[in-house]
Amino acid sequence: MGGPRRVANDPLRKQRILDATLAVIAEHGVHRTTHRRIADTAGVPLGSLTYHFESLDAILEQAFEALADSMSERYSTALTEAPDQLAACAAVTDLICGDDYVTSREVTILHEMYGYANHNPAVAEACRRWLLRSRDSLAVHFPPRACRAIDALIEGWPMHQAWEREPLERDLVHATIVAIAERIR
Amino acid sequence: MGGPRRVANDPLRKQRILDATLAVIAEHGVHRTTHRRIADTAGVPLGSLTYHFESLDAILEQAFEALADSMSERYSTALTEAPDQLAACAAVTDLICGDDYVTSREVTILHEMYGYANHNPAVAEACRRWLLRSRDSLAVHFPPRACRAIDALIEGWPMHQAWEREPLERDLVHATIVAIAERIR
DNA sequence: TCTAAGTGCGTACAAACGTACGCACTTTGT
DNA sequence: ACAAAGTGCGTACGTTTGTACGCACTTAGA
Numbered sequence A, B: 001m002g003g004p005r006r007v008a009n010d011p012l013r014k015q016r017i018l019d020a021t022l023a024v025i026a027e028h029g030v031h032r033t034t035h036r037r038i039a040d041t042a043g044v045p046l047g048s049l050t051y052h053f054e055s056l057d058a059i060l061e062q063a064f065e066a067l068a069d070s071m072s073e074r075y076s077t078a079l080t081e082a083p084d085q086l087a088a089c090a091a092v093t094d095l096i097c098g099d100d101y102v103t104s105r106e107v108t109i110l111h112e113m114y115g116y117a118n119h120n121p122a123v124a125e126a127c128r129r130w131l132l133r134s135r136d137s138l139a140v141h142f143p144p145r146a147c148r149a150i151d152a153l154i155e156g157w158p159m160h161q162a163w164e165r166e167p168l169e170r171d172l173v174h175a176t177i178v179a180i181a182e183r184i185r
Numbered sequence C: 001t002c003t004a005a006g007t008g009c010g011t012a013c014a015a016a017c018g019t020a021c022g023c024a025c026t027t028t029g030t
Numbered sequence D: 001a002c003a004a005a006g007t008g009c010g011t012a013c014g015t016t017t018g019t020a021c022g023c024a025c026t027t028a029g030a
Helices: A013-028 A035-042 A046-052 A056-080 A085-097 A104-117 A121-139 A144-161 A170-183 B013-028 B035-042 B046-052 B056-080 B085-097 B104-117 B121-139 B144-161 B170-183
Strands: none
Touching: A013 A035, A013 A046, A013 A056, A013 A104, A035 A046, A056 A085, A056 A104, A056 A121, A085 A144, A085 A170, A104 A121, A104 A144, A104 B104, A121 A144, A144 A170, A144 B144, A144 B170, A170 B144, A170 B170, B013 B035, B013 B046, B013 B056, B013 B104, B035 B046, B056 B085, B056 B104, B056 B121, B085 B144, B085 B170, B104 B121, B104 B144, B121 B144, B144 B170
16 A cells, blocks of 8 residues: 655755755856756756756745745854843844855855845745844844844845955944944834 | 048937846846847847947946946935935935835846846946945045945845835934944944 | 948847656556 | 556757847938
């Protein structure tokens, strides 16, 4: 008896394709992301993509969703580990400044994700989920209005920094977060 | 005598093509921006694009540069008109909240521009120029370190807002700007 | 009015694209 | 050992793409 289920030969293949998709996006951009480039990068045959995914858009959607999940998990971990508000300020500073939590490669892909999300409802929804989850993580340590302001900074500062030549000043970022935490209620 | 110069029939055509390019980007995204779609939107024949522009990338570059120029001019105007720092805070609040200076359509195109800039040096340079000019505009009213923090907010808040369902609270934005202006030296 | 030079575009083409589909292969139940 | 069913992919097809190019048209000087 048992259902008609058979065992897949390579259960990790789907994930490998999604990883390769993010790599292609980071290197070439969404506008030059194709089935063939993803297949080459992942080291799988072209037909494997159309077998596992309904369309190219479906691949991009799932790849972006995986990225957003992975990033919001790191955000959540960094913030829930902080014992008090001051430590939370330091954690947020790390999130903004460091390459530890969010690499510059990920900022690049995020730019692409936001652009793509404006033309794809599923990815737009993923952006919204990510935004809400990051705000929830902040809400443990900051009042609701401060969360919004800090969230905007977390969004804007690394993005801005992408075009800057000089490295980001940690002290400045930290002072700004503290100022918002103390003044915005 | 006289140079071999003749008069062009339609000197505005180049600009019209660039306008149409931004319209196509806003509606379909860079990844679905093609010669033919631009030509249809602009109401010009396909050959006209390859005549006026070297390549599709060249069209995108010039379109994005035109947008950045137009936006940094509006930023500059709004800020230099402010008589003092408090008025400048209000002006920045307007820039962030209002659809008056930067429309949501432009935020959409900005997302696309940032994504594209990661894979195109000319557009990356345009982003950098825009960043520096907007910081110069702020420098009239705020100390240098405050400029960076405020700049990050100008960047991040509208971007964040793009995924939010509720409208942006003007009071909160204004209070945040004032807090930064007073506390960051 | 005629000529030469430069403008502007219709059309064509090779390359690259997304996707469908038939077929070999593997596994399970008998 | 055999049949049935599901897995996975090589290949091919029709479409769309960016771009080149020949040719009609317009204009300025003589």
